[in-house]
Amino acid sequence: MLLLGAAAGLLLASAASAQTELFHGHGQIIVLNGSSFVGVVPSRDRIGCLNDQGILTLDNCAEFALADASPRTFSTVSGNCTFQNKNMPANSDSAYGRDSHAWSCLVENQLGPPYENYYTVTGFKYPFICNGNLNCYYDIKSTPSPNNTRVPVWQFYWGDAQGGITPGHVQTLWLWVPVNTTKTTKTTKTTRT
Ligand SMILES: *[C@@H]1O[C@H](CO)[C@@H](O)[C@H](O)[C@H]1NC(C)=O
Ligand SMILES: *[C@@H]1O[C@H](CO)[C@@H](O)[C@H](O)[C@H]1NC(C)=O
Ligand SMILES: *[C@@H]1O[C@H](CO)[C@@H](O)[C@H](O)[C@H]1NC(C)=O
Ligand SMILES: *[C@@H]1O[C@H](CO)[C@@H](O)[C@H](O)[C@H]1NC(C)=O
Numbered sequence: 001m002l003l004l005g006a007a008a009g010l011l012l013a014s015a016a017s018a019q020t021e022l023f024h025g026h027g028q029i030i031v032l033n034g035s036s037f038v039g040v041v042p043s044r045d046r047i048g049c050l051n052d053q054g055i056l057t058l059d060n061c062a063e064f065a066l067a068d069a070s071p072r073t074f075s076t077v078s079g080n081c082t083f084q085n086k087n088m089p090a091n092s093d094s095a096y097g098r099d100s101h102a103w104s105c106l107v108e109n110q111l112g113p114p115y116e117n118y119y120t121v122t123g124f125k126y127p128f129i130c131n132g133n134l135n136c137y138y139d140i141k142s143t144p145s146p147n148n149t150r151v152p153v154w155q156f157y158w159g160d161a162q163g164g165i166t167p168g169h170v171q172t173l174w175l176w177v178p179v180n181t182t183k184t185t186k187t188t189k190t191t192r193t
Contacts, residue, residue, distance in 0.1 A: 019127040023120040024068065027178040028061040029129065031153070033143075035164070035171040037124055037136065042175055048144040048151070050174075052076040054105040056151040058144045062105075063179050071115030074105065081105035082116060083155055091139060091154040093169065095162035102152030103138075120176065129174040131155075138172045139165060 029050040034040035052062035054076070064074045064081070074081035081103060088102040120127040121136070130136035137156035144151045156171060158164065165171035 019120050019124050020122050022127045022178050023129075023176055024066060025178060026063050026065050026181050027176050029064055029074075030061070030175040030177055031056050031138070031140070032173045032175055033170060034173045035137070037121075037128055037173065040126070040128075040173055042126060047140070047170070047172060050103075050153070051150075052078045052105060054078075054081050054103040054153070056140060056144055056153050057149060058146070063181075064105075066118065071111075071117040072119060073111055073116060074118060076105045078105045079107040080109040080111045082109050082111060084116075085109055089152050091141075091157075091166065093141065094139065094154070094157055094166040096157035096159045097139060097154055097166065100154055100157060102154055127176040129176050136173065137165075138174060140170050140172055141166075141168070143170060 030042065031047045031049060032040050032042060032045040033047050034045050048056050048058045049061035050064070051057045051060040062076050064076055067073050067075075083101060083103050085104045085106065085108070086101055087108075088104045091097040091100050091102070094100070116131045118129055118131045120129060128136055135155055139154040139156045140151055142148055142151055153172075156165065
């Protein structure tokens with residue numbers, strides 16, 4: 001299913017070769033409701049965005065820094081980002097992901113092998129974020145709301161016994177939205193008269 005989706009996405013290659021060029025520097029990570037790279041519409045399918053600890057929120061969008069060289073890892077003001085912090089909640093509902101931990105960007109996260117190398121795919125219509133061997137989907141148990149402000153995000157694991165998203169959960173994509181650091185840096189305005 002994942003591979004079929006990727007193949008369909010690659011067919012769009014000629015229409016969108018700019019995605020990999022957008023995937024560098026600083027940006028926000030928007031979480032979209034979607035189980036296919038092809039049908040997702042960012043403006044319609046937005047669920048929320050990741051905060052500086054790597055947690056899904058409605059609107060608390062952090063600025064992520066993406067490493068220029070491989071392994072292309074993420075960090076924020078709160079620290080390095082990884083799925084490997086065992087203090088984060090496990091996806092206990094998932095058949096294949098029950099031992100996996102939610103993403104986090106924390107000062108305690110010391111990155112080491114196996115590194116998570118993040119990338120996007122030229123054929124995508126938008127710069128969706130993948131890692132590993134075409135892991136381009138992410139698993140959430142609920143969507144953020146004013147009463148549910150911090151939602152953990154897991155990698156999407158699947159297999160013969162559970163081919164789709166964890167029952168009751170939502171399959172999502174991560175969209176990279178570059179931030180113009182020149183513009184967002186706060187500067188003191190001096191007015192000449
Ligand atoms: C996700 O999209 C599907 C169809 O595209 C829709 O049925 C479902 O309600 C949406 N889920 C959320 C949480 O937005
Ligand atoms: C990120 O991980 C690297 C490698 O372990 C480490 O040297 C660095 O201090 C970490 N950075 C932060 C901000 O935690
Ligand atoms: C959200 O929380 C408020 C205040 O605690 C409560 O009145 C409201 O019913 C809650 N909404 C939902 C959907 O749970
Ligand atoms: C970023 O913003 C600066 C200042 O507004 C502008 O000069 C520059 O062209 C922008 N860069 C991009 C890549 O949008």
